[in-house]
Amino acid sequence: MKRQIDALVRGAVAYEDGLDRLAVAPAAQVDPALFAALNEAAARLFGGGWQPVELHRAVVRRGGTDRPLLGRAVIDAVAAHLRDFPRRGVDERWLAQAGELDxxxxxxxxxxxxxxLAAKHRRDRISAIDDLLELLTVLVHLPKIEVLVPPPGTAPRRSRKSTVDERLLERVRALLAKAESTGYPAEAETYTAKAQELIARHAIDEALLAGLDSAAELVPFARRIGVDHPYEGEKASLLSAVAEANRCHTVWSPDYGFTTVFGFDADIDAVDLLYTSLLVQAGRAMAKAEPPGGKAGRARLKAFRQSFLVAYAVRIGERLARASELALAEAPQRSDLLPVLRSRDEQVRETMARVFPRTVRGRGSRVDSREGWESGRDAADRATLL
Structure with a gap:
């Protein structure tokens, strides 16, 4: 039975013929084999670098929107895989993602x-089998990727973690929430200055303390951040601009819809938080500024949105870079800080080169709408920064 399932999902037999054979075969033979195939495929990917949230997102991206059972079954595969390992042998980040997916x-x-599964989601058994086969087809064609978090069963990360203080994050989130809800640019600018000041000072203090503490074991890591369609390339450019201004480096993987951000944990936390907030602000500003759509204006609307997001990313990058420069210029013990920042940047670059020894510089996005470009820059000027 396992060989029949494998041949079907790999295209060695006609799909409808294979599904019909499974439909008439005894459930006592088909169901355990199908469950085992799902676990085997998921275990291969988990051991090959995929993390729970990433795998769930990849499946939904490849068809799970129209077939929600695929996403649910991936979550079940996470649970089934995790039960085979003692919790103390699983990295806390892996556990956190499993918890996020419930x-x-x-x-x-x-x-x-x-x-x-069929009963829980009010589906007939054949439909459930069809969805699980579709899921297996997606899983068997996903390749291994870079291992950023130790998979279950391997040694969890034990080195000291640099993080943004939770109390600070709460204050920053509160400022961003106010900035995202206000309709007054001047008010948003007030929140901008305060939030930027909080994060910038914390990042500089953390870097300086780490550089002066000979016992510190902080090392750079990486995190994959999802970039959703449409306009993925433009959104990836925004993420890259945010990361660069926060002492991080990025590699965009368009085939899988995520960007790998390299840096120290506290800096990556800030990038993740800021990028998410800026996307919200960009979407809201773009919706207000865009021209009417409809069939006649569809091409114009697309050009406007692309140009808007390109301009938004460029202008946000400029603002963030200037804010970082000002924070550095005002930092105490600046002479001690600069060598530390250079050393940390070298470590980040070395880590990125080790994970991605070969990268290709992507092509820039086209700007076909002057109206979109100008609106994007205006929106970036009003956006709240951390």
């Missing part, structure tokens, strides 16, 4: 998973 073993027995 991955739990809810089914009564593995051999009953297909039947209970």
């Amino acid at each position: 991955a739990t073993v809810w089914w009564s027995a593995d051999e009953r998973y297909v039947t209970e």
